[in-house]
Each structure stands twice: as structure tokens, then as C-alpha cells.
Amino acid sequence: MDWVLALKAVVMGIVEGLTEFLPISSTGHLIITGDILNFLAKEQRDVFEIFIQLGAIVAVCWEYRTRLIRVVSGLPGDAQARRFTVNLVIAFIPAAVAGLALSKTIKTYLFAPVPVATAFAVGGLVIIWAERRKHTVRVAEVDAMTWKDALKVGLAQCFALIPGTSRSGATIIGGLLFGLSRRTATEFSFFLAIPTLTAAAGYDLYKHRALLDSHMTGLLAIGCVTSFIAALLAVRGLLRYIAHHDFTIFAWYRIAFGAIVLATAYWGVVSWSQ
DSSP states (O other): OOHHHHHHHHHHHHHHHHHTTTTTOHHHHHHHHHHHHTOSOHHHHHHHHHHTHHHHHHHHHHHTHHHHHHHHHHTTTOHHHHHHHHHHHHHHHHHHHHHHHHHHHHHHHTOSHHHHHHHHHHHHHHHHHHHHSOOOOSBOSGGGOOHHHHHHHHHHHGGGGSTTSOHHHHHHHHHHHTTBOHHHHHHHHHHHHHHHHHHHHHHHHHHTGGGOOHHHHHHHHHHHHHHHHHHHHHHHHHHHHHTTOOSHHHHHHHHHHHHHHHHHHHTTSSOOOO
């Protein structure tokens, strides 16, 4: 294996893991990082970026393994476990339907650094606006969510189809606007990532299975492992952070990051891909 390429896969995995569950867009960071590193041909890179999300998903499953095992084992007779599962299914459906309908168009026109940077900045402004609104908590924990709450979060997740918007950002901020507590919105976003990202990775991998060879498989394995480790650290860190802080710092980071990419593109400092 080309060790330079393997090192790039490590970097991409770390970027995915650190950004997947923060409201700063993992897809956007991967597109920009991959462009800077000149990592793989575009079609292969797209598959890599989506597939290594599985490493981050395994990290969430590991962090919440006790809860998930209890839900699965309780499905036959536990009403709370069934309601939790139904809520996840309801929240998953809107983005799944929209993704199937729009994924080709989105990948054709929006999977590039400049559109991503624009979404970064706009998303940052939305977070600042949301954090300055009065936040009235109506739902204090995930188990208290109704199917209507889940549907609203699922509809918010549709905005994350735009690369640079952030899936976690859309669901967490949407949850806050809909009356979920900060921890409830964050945890439900983690749980919703499991079916959403697993389905996206499986579907994309099936469509592009012809690209898989021993070389590509090795890079995917490296990306998944590093993504798992980085995501585990990010999930634990975010839960500690939100206990005492809001998401404004992430908003300013998004705006600054987006502004830098747009400025370098406008003045020709960096030749970003189109």
C-alpha cells in the first residue's frame, strides 16, 4: 500500500470522526480536506467519505451500548423501547426519501468547496440566531419525545443533505427550536445518526461496488478505524461541553472557516475544485 495515501486516509478518518457529531459539518470538512490533500479520484473519494461514517456510527453504538442493548431486548414487551424505536424510524424517513430523490443533483452541483463554504457561513448565522432566541424546554429527555417531536427533527435533518450544513447541526438546532432540551436534542441526534448514516453508507457502497478492490478496501478500513477513535472522543467531549455551554462557538468557527475558503477562492489564493 502507498503509505502517503494511507496517511491521507488517516487524516480523513480523524476529520470525519471529530466533525461528524459536532454542528460543523463532517461532509463539508471532508470535501475541503480531500481537496487540499488531493485524495483519490472524485468518485472514489465520494465513496470513501460516506463509508468511513460507519466508524463514527460504531463509536456512538459503543458509547450507548447499554441503552441500545436494553432497547433491542425490550422491543417485545417494553412500550418505552418500542416508542423510542418508532421515533427513530419516523425521524429517519424524511431525509431518506429526500436523499433518494435529490442525491444525484446535490452531488453534481454542491459537492465542491465553494458551495460548502457558503453553507458553512449561512449555517453559522442560523446557529447564532437560534441561540439568541428564548429557549423554552418542553421535552427534557429522549424517552419523553412524541412521534411529532421525532418527525420535526427528521424534517430538520433534510437540510443536512446540503453539504456544509451539518446533519448534527440541523437536528440539534432544530430540536432546540422545537422545545427539546440541549442534551435531549444532542442525544437524539446521535441516535438518529445510526440509521441515517448506516443507510447512506450501505446504499452508496452498493452503487459503487465496482470501485472496491484490495487497495480501496484497505483505505476504507484505515479510515473507519481512525474515524471510530476520533468520534468516540468527540461524542464524550461534546456531552461534557453542552452541560455548561451553548453552540455559539461552533457558529463563529463555521463563519470564519467558510469566509477563509470563500476569500481564498475569490482572490485565487487556492485553486479549489469546481
